[in-house]
Amino acid sequence: xxxxxxxxxxxxxxxxxxxxxxxxxxxxxxxxxxxxxxxxxxxxxxxxxxxxxxxxxxxxxxxxxxxxxxxxxxxxxxxxxxxxxxxxxxxxxxxxxxxxxxxxxxxxxxxxxxxxxxxxxxxxxxxxxxxxxxxxxxxxxxxxxxxxxxxxxxxxxxxxxxxxxxxxxxxxxxxxxxxxxxxxxxxxxxxxxxxxxxxxxxxxxxxxxxxxxxxxxxxxxxxxxxxxxxxxxxxxxxxxxxxxxxxxxxxxxxxxxxxxxxxxxxxxxxxxxxxxxxxxxxxxxxxxxxxxxxxxxxxxxxxxxxxxxxxxxxxxxxxxxxxxxxxxxxxxxxxxxxxxxxxxxxxxxxxxxxxxxxxxxxxxxxxxxxxxxxxxxxxxxxxxxxxxxxxxxxxxxxxxxxxxxxxxxxxxxxxxxxxxxxxxxxxxxxxxxxxxxxxxxxxxxxxxxxxxxxxxxxxxxxxxxxxxxxxxxxx
Numbered sequence: 492x493x494x495x496x497x498x499x500x501x502x503x504x505x506x507x508x509x510x511x512x513x514x515x516x517x518x519x520x521x522x523x524x525x526x527x528x529x530x531x532x533x534x535x536x537x538x539x540x541x542x543x544x545x546x547x548x549x550x551x552x553x554x555x556x557x558x559x560x561x562x563x564x565x566x567x568x569x570x571x572x573x574x575x576x577x578x579x580x581x582x583x584x585x586x587x588x589x590x591x592x593x594x595x596x597x598x599x600x601x602x603x604x605x606x607x608x609x610x611x612x613x614x615x616x617x618x619x620x621x622x623x624x625x626x627x628x629x630x631x632x633x634x635x636x637x638x639x640x641x642x643x644x645x646x647x648x649x650x651x652x653x654x655x656x657x658x659x660x661x662x663x664x665x666x667x668x669x670x671x672x673x674x675x676x677x678x679x680x681x682x683x684x685x686x687x688x689x690x691x692x693x694x695x696x697x698x699x700x701x702x703x704x705x706x707x708x709x710x711x712x713x714x715x716x717x718x719x720x721x722x723x724x725x726x727x728x729x730x731x732x733x734x735x736x737x738x739x740x741x742x743x744x745x746x747x748x749x750x751x752x753x754x755x756x757x758x759x760x761x762x763x764x765x766x767x768x769x770x771x772x773x774x775x776x777x778x779x780x781x782x783x784x785x786x787x788x789x790x791x792x793x794x795x796x797x798x799x800x801x802x803x804x805x806x807x808x809x810x811x812x813x814x815x816x817x818x819x820x821x822x823x824x825x826x827x828x829x830x831x832x833x834x835x836x837x838x839x840x841x842x843x844x845x846x847x848x849x850x851x852x853x854x855x856x857x858x859x860x861x862x863x864x865x866x867x868x869x870x871x872x873x874x875x876x877x878x879x880x881x882x883x884x885x886x887x888x889x890x891x892x893x894x895x896x897x898x899x900x901x902x903x904x905x906x907x908x909x910x911x912x913x914x915x916x917x918x919x920x921x922x923x924x925x926x927x928x929x930x931x932x933x934x935x936x937x938x939x940x941x942x943x944x945x946x947x948x949x950x951x952x953x954x955x956x957x958x959x960x961x962x963x964x965x966x
Contacts, residue, residue: 516939517708521773524713528777531713532720539721545714546778552704553783556697558656558664560786561807563694565665568803569672570687585805585916589813592908595749596815597845600822603741605841609733609823610830661782662811701786712777719779719896734827735896741819742904750815750911757915758925761907763932767795768910770939772903781902785810788910794938796928797917805916809909816904820897821848824866828886829878844873866890 514520532539647662649655655663675686747761754761765772768791771784785806793802825844829836836844848869867887870878890897917923931938 516770517705518770518773520709521712521770521777524709524711525716525773525777528713528716528718529720532717536721539717542714542721543718546711546718546780549704549707549711549778550780550783552707553701553780553786554659556700556704557782557785558659558661559697560694560701560789561661561803562656562664562668562671563690563697564789564799564803565668565807566672566675567687567691567694568798568800569669570675570683581801581804581916581920581922582808584919585808585912586812588912588916588919589809592749592813592815592912593818593849596745596818597822597848599745599749600741600819601826601841601845603737603744604823604826604830607733607737608830609737610827610832661807665807665811698786698790705787708774708777708783711783712774715777715779734823734890738820738823738897739900741823742816742900745815745819746904746907750908753915754911757918759914759928759932761911764910764914765907767791767931767935767938768906769935771906775902775906776899779898779902781810781906784906788906791938792910792913794927795914795931796924796926797913798922798924801917801920801922802913805913806909809912810905813909813912814901814905815908816901818848819904820901821866821869824890824897825870828870828882828890831886831889832882844869847873 528539528542531542647666649660649663649667652667654660655667675683678686746765751761754764768784768788771787771791774784775781789802789806792806793799822845825848826836826841867883870883870886914923914928918925
């Protein structure tokens with residue numbers, strides 16, 4: 492796929508040093524946190540319900556730096572190419588790939604839920620009043636959507652330059668970054684290098700902040716799992732077990748079946764790729780949010796051989812346009828609600844609902860709970876005799892009880908899908924160093940500390956400054 496492997500010589504530098512033992516690695520302590528959370532959730536559910544503040548704080552800290560990281564990395568990635576045509580080619584191929592995967596994910600969820608029928612014969616259980624109230628709020632939030640034009644005006648295009656950063660609107664930040672990168676690419680080469688170099692230094696400082704925040708990941712995993720187990724318990728999951736198992740099995744089928752074939756065609760193994768990002772996967776298991784690992788993945792995938800321009804463009808865009816797990820969830824949950832209400836939707840109606848979800852699934856945030864609101868928006872927009880406001884509210888209320896467990900599958904599938912997308916598009920565009928990528932797949936420790944390495948490059952930084960000095964003088 493990639494031509495860079497032929498030209499890239501073997502790296503003479505020694506491999507990244509190991510960190511002294513498994514107990515010094517982040518993923519180990521995340522596993523410890525998850526295990527402790529399960530024990531506390533089962534033993535003291537009342538106390539565990541108060542621990543939700545731990546993942547909430549962690550997610551809040553990560554969200555604090557997500558927008559600046561995306562803004563800086565997208566600008567550096569695109570502007571460093573120096574050619575808007577090349578950047579546009581990467582973007583076009585990425586969007587084409589995203590559309591194909593979205594159609595496959597929606598279709599797979601549709602087929603599986605019609606075969607298994609997890610909602611058939613569902614008992615009419617009155618939902619908890621507080622859960623019903625939350626569901627009605629989701630329906631109200633979902634009803635605000637007004638189609639493609641409303642999405643472009645109210646979700647895509649910024650209203651001010653700083654507003655998207657204040658509101659942490661990732662999609663609008665991405666638009667701003669692309670505009671700034673395009674303007675920077677039009678500058679004279681010497682001036683462009685100075686601008687890109689300055690923004691790159693800011694990005695390194697932000698990655699240093701992220702490294703400090705990540706020390707809290709085990710605590711976040713502990714609190715998130717303890718809260719989930721304590722709040723849901725075992726008996727409350729019985730009635731919805733079929734939906735949960737079906738959904739998780741479908742996500743596994745998509746990852747190891749569909750994405751496995753895609754990876755094979757691109758020249759690598761999906762199992763090795765998952766092993767390479769196991770730290771990020773475990774963080775998602777604990778926090779139930781894919782947004783928490785976005786900054787880490789930006790650094791890790793570049794260290795694994797994908798070009799900075801490809802990583803900075805494909806990964807943030809994928810977080811809004813390539814939500815494979817969310818797509819599976821939307822079709823399965825929508826038809827589950829219909830089945831639970833005794834409705835048997837004709838295939839024509841189901842295909843119309845899937846067509847609508849091609850639009851509503853775009854722009855869904857990578858945080859826990861966004862899938863539920865997107866589902867409400869889809870059903871509200873679809874309307875008709877099959878989905879009244881009352882049936883939507885009750886259906887959302889029923890699913891809300893297990894939404895956190897479902898969101899684990901959504902987030903994991905979304906992140907794995909976007910990681911695959913970056914490496915596939917990089918290989919497709921000739922922007923992947925296959926020698927470095929193969930080494931990272933065989934030995935994930937080579938890229939495990941990608942963010943840490945950014946903060947320990949003092950000698951390299953001095954060299955970079957020396958390189959930039961003549962550029963500034965000539966400008």
